[in-house]
Amino acid sequence: MEYIYAALLLHKAGKDVTEEAITAVLEAAGTEVNDARAKALVAALEDVDIEEAMATAAVAAPA
Amino acid sequence: MEYIYAALLLHKAGKDVTEEAITAVLEAAGTEVNDARAKALVAALEDVDIEEAMATAAVAAPA
Amino acid sequence: MEYIYAALLLHKAGKDVTEEAITAVLEAAGTEVNDARAKALVAALEDVDIEEAMATAAVAAPA
Amino acid sequence: MEYIYAALLLHKAGKDVTEEAITAVLEAAGTEVNDARAKALVAALEDVDIEEAMATAAVAAPA
Amino acid sequence: MEYIYAALLLHKAGKDVTEEAITAVLEAAGTEVNDARAKALVAALEDVDIEEAMATAAVAAPA
């Protein structure tokens, strides 16, 4: 989930969620970054309304 | 919520959630860091089992 | 999700989920394989107990 | 479940779920293919709506 | 309500909920203290398990 938290952090900070930005955040946390995972995340986020997706958390059904 | 995302990122990456680490992560994300918020976060998490706290539904949870 | 199904197939077949294996399965299905996605999947599964992860409900407890 | 995973992989990849396609995918995964099972699957899927089953999965309580 | 807040504050801080303690807290908040009410509250809470009573507040405010 580190990659996701990084993406949400960037989003909340009002920054673009790019491969470079994710890499920078993760590296600052001292983790080794896997380029493919960063790429896959950015690709998956394309056209996604992060704000809306986060809002679904409040109403999501419990497991 | 940036501070919480930063804390979760560090936690998931297997790092200690310290003021310095949070500051580093937030700065890498391009945000200005408020020392008091970072300090307060670390203080709040001091005796908390992060893994458990993040998995426990906050709505129905007893105090 | 094709990549995930490929991973599940390999796992069930008792094979290691490697980039090569995923690529072979997807190619046999007639799809063009994106190296980064295959790599990202293998990285994501690295420390994951597949059996447990596939059986555990993915929806988090609501906030 | 390997046969089902193979079928869903093909379906998700936009391919027809034929006996040959299933056999190819399973063989690529290194499994020995039972012709009868592949045939039975193809016959069954003629009357089973994969899209509907997938939609059911999305709303049903997770496994 | 101030009296209850004061009581909960003391409870959460690990202090005994006494008339003197409630009075001290309320005075620090700049409120005039009604001795009878403070006495009545302390008496009323005597055989109440505060922790348990708080836990029944299962329905929290929406996000």
Add this chain to the structure above:
Amino acid sequence: MEYIYAALLLHKAGKDVTEEAITAVLEAAGTEVNDARAKALVAALEDVDIEEAMATAAVAAPA
């Protein structure tokens, strides 16, 4: 939660929720006050309508 109770107490008493006021209340309760948490709380409450947040809880609270 002590800090939250202190804030609500001050609010109900018609006082401003400042760092100094929170500190005074908590100290009167005999707790050691973490400056950063008090600061963070005040900052977090800046744009929050306390009255409204309390009202939503009142509606949902058990009898």
Add this chain to the structure above:
Amino acid sequence: MEEVHHTEHVPQWKKDEVEDIKEHINKYPLFGVVAIGGIPAKQLQKMRKGLQGTAVLKVSRNTLIRRAFDESNEDVNKMHEYIDSQTALIFTENNPFKLYKILEQSKSPSPIKGGAVAPNDIVVEAGPTSFPPGPILGDLQSVGIPAAIDAGKVVVRETKTVAKEGEVVSQKLASMLTRLEIYPVTVGLDLRAVLESGSVFTPDVLAIDESKYFSDIVLATQQAFNLSVNATYPTKDNITAIISKAASEARNLGINATVYEPDIMGSLLGKAQSEMLSVASAASANNEEAVDDELKE
């Protein structure tokens, strides 16, 4: 090709028929042995037409079928045991499971004949019939059907089992059942076995439980989704769930650990307020004077 040193005379048409069966066996990748007992000739004709383009139905004498099997390869010999009275062969290029499904779907309920054995319990349901009062009443009663007159119509007073599975149905009962439009017999091409590439498939294998496939697909979909989210492998299909999960975790942590973040202050205040109200109600239950007027409602 044919060596004729039999002393017995075999008519040419029989020889042709056997050859024809053998040719069919060789030409098609699979064939089945089908029971056609109880199918009226007219209905059989209709079924044969219905199969056009899917399968070829060949009705022949058992002796000729046996001879054709004997003269074919060893695999075909495995099919001998499925030849019984009134047998036909069916040839197709289809998948054996599909063939079975098609034949099952073509079966239809039919009246039972007098003297036939009940294939399962035959039940007459309570309720009205379409008959006006008349001799039918006595006819129904005489075969044990509890008939009566009600509101100018013949009715069946109570649900009754008129024949148990395995019992012989009398001529009279059979005709009453038919008049009541109760059709206890399923008539159709009954596939006994299929031979494909040396393997014999019988109905216990050929019958597909489609609901099982449906539920397996549901399960597989859930497993894939769970794995993809739990392992954090983001795709278009699951990214919303992954973000939602991360956001929930962050909120849970924030509220449970009381982290003062603007986004969750409303929840924290609400939680504190709820706790206060609960404790207030516990206190006022002991002493009303313990709480202020605002809380006495």
